[in-house]
Amino acid sequence: MTFQNTLQFAQQLDQQDELKDYRNQFIFPQHNGKNVIYFTGNSLGLQPKSAKTFVDEVMSDWATHAVEGHFYVEKPWWDYHERFAEPLSKIVGAKPSEVTVMNTLTVNLHLLMVSFYRPTATRYKIICEEKAFPSDQYMFQSQVNHHGYKPEDAIVEIKRREGEHNIRLEDILAKIEEVGDELALVLFGGVNYYTGQVFDMKTITEAGHKVGAIVGFDLAHAAGNIKLELHDWNVDFAAWCSYKYMNSGPGNASGCFVHEKHHHSDLPRFAGWWGHNKERRFKMEPSFDPVHGADGWQVSNLPILSLAPYLASVEMFAEVGMEKLIAKRNQITSYLEFILHEIDKEVNSTFEIITPSKQEERACQLSVFLHGEGRSLFDYLMKNGVITDWREPNVIRLAPVPLYTSYEDMYNFGQILKQGILNH
Template identity: 50%
Template structure:
């Protein structure tokens, strides 16, 4: 038995006993009609850490007082600024520090990684992906196939959902790799399917892909800061992720990339830039590009200080909270929201996300049984009553109880609001 209760007293008692409860106070919770919103949209845009303003203002002050000398004499010298987020980022995604870098945005990083790790040949021209992928991935992969002179109709292989609610089973992934692997140059899958909230088995995908001679990369946009990732141990060739969702670094924030250490010194094609040059000789301004070993060697430009400052502030929160404790709370919060929906709203909502905790993170995707129009009506009602989730076409509402700032009382409040909507439409 899970011991859950659908009462405010029980939810408040869980929140009072929560060892991570103080971290909620480190975030700005948007107001609604004199109260705090119930914010379940950290899977789309994380809330602002209170430390962000001071972090940015510190760099603004150094800029105003030191100008170019802040590269060397600032409180956090800008020359090395991207390195200040390296260790914490590596800890969040389960990598070695030299395997990760904060740079660009997710879509840019995906293209940069494919320059190096999608090297199609006549015998192996294909990319294997999921059908219904997030548009960034679909557009990038199709454009890369075309750029190399191949035909997406035959060389962009999309695996169709075969499980409940539009999920994709590991059996189907393994079967697709077994069938097409001899033609596949790259397998690119998400850590979490954005619409359904399904978690994929990264270790098994890498194992199956490498057995067939495929390179394997992941889009971890919805997984970084959410799942207990072990990127180095998976053996994935590369991964990319954004930092504005669970990592709370702000809209359009600097993204992250991972390159496994076996490629650290590899002579692979890449788009080169000054900041990717070996830093020991970078300022000799030589004409020949010598990449810095590790993920840093894929950088193009010097780091955007004002954009990295919020990420640094947010990662400080993660370091103090610790991913193991965050994951433990996330699983219990999500389980509570799942239980509340199934026990109180089973006639109203279908949960698309797998019930198995190993196959989901801090997200439940739901569909209204009455259909898309009713789903849109419910979403609008929730929004107007201060319950903030998000809508994904054609008919999914996503609710994400994020452990840094969501509470058990928030989960109960969201379900109470859905129950009130049902009553008003009875």
């Protein structure tokens, strides 16, 4: 498709968009009486209008049934989490038994590492990407310290080549082969939070397994954003947050994947009663008998009020399907890229999009290095109704989430960006 940087063309694309009505199912912050242009779904998704209905239902059940809400309401709390299995399995490419919801992201990664990071005297190293999200970096450091190793010895970061913004797959594979018999775990982000680079998880998993390592992924920026086939890729484990692309609300519950090949293993885990045999849970038995499947990694009974808005969003995903979301994601991100280049030419600036240009290596985030521009441009955008975010030293991240951003948003953003540069 040949794009045009005109309002009429953007509106035409919106008219052709089969997902356009979903925009009306979200609540937008307002700026001068109009919806903001919202680019930060990679940090916190907008609130679905249905979320309040789902939360109110739980509140009503609690008010009218109290403890009996566990069993005698339309959506009993006892098995509330089981409603996520089928739709989440489709979002991440898994079997329903391989996914569950519980806790929050870094908590779940720590719990999963109890099972999947089992270092020995000779095999103890972890491979991750350079500039992983800080929470992951802290987790790696504390985990290796807990096992008696020094981070500088046990943690191997795959670095970007000099002058490049993204990590080459060939360098990841070469490092996995080099570390070889010393490698206990490969744990990457599925999508790098800073650059928006999508990693080839299938190939990385194959390489890790070839040298005898376990392979897992932090899917914070991937779940609900890219096509995942965790089961078929033979990934050992993964976890993700729900509040970015899946719009469940600030700091909300995390999802987990554990491949079925581990469901009947004797892997150690930190146990709790909600992971115990469901049919015998209330017998209060002294010995742990885990549920078969990812649910067996659950620890405590679940925060139903947190899960309610997550369920509202997951049901919307089930209705739309990842295939349609990805199709719009690809087109609207390409249109945003076009707009950025057009504005760049008009103002004779020097934007640099540091997100990979190849479609298979990016999702809906474009990270833009603003050469010659400073924090004042970001502040101008925010003051003029464009909600984006800033990352040092000079990068703004733009995520046109397909469920609720429009092509007209992309055009209008370009005009505001142009004025921001000319006014500074």
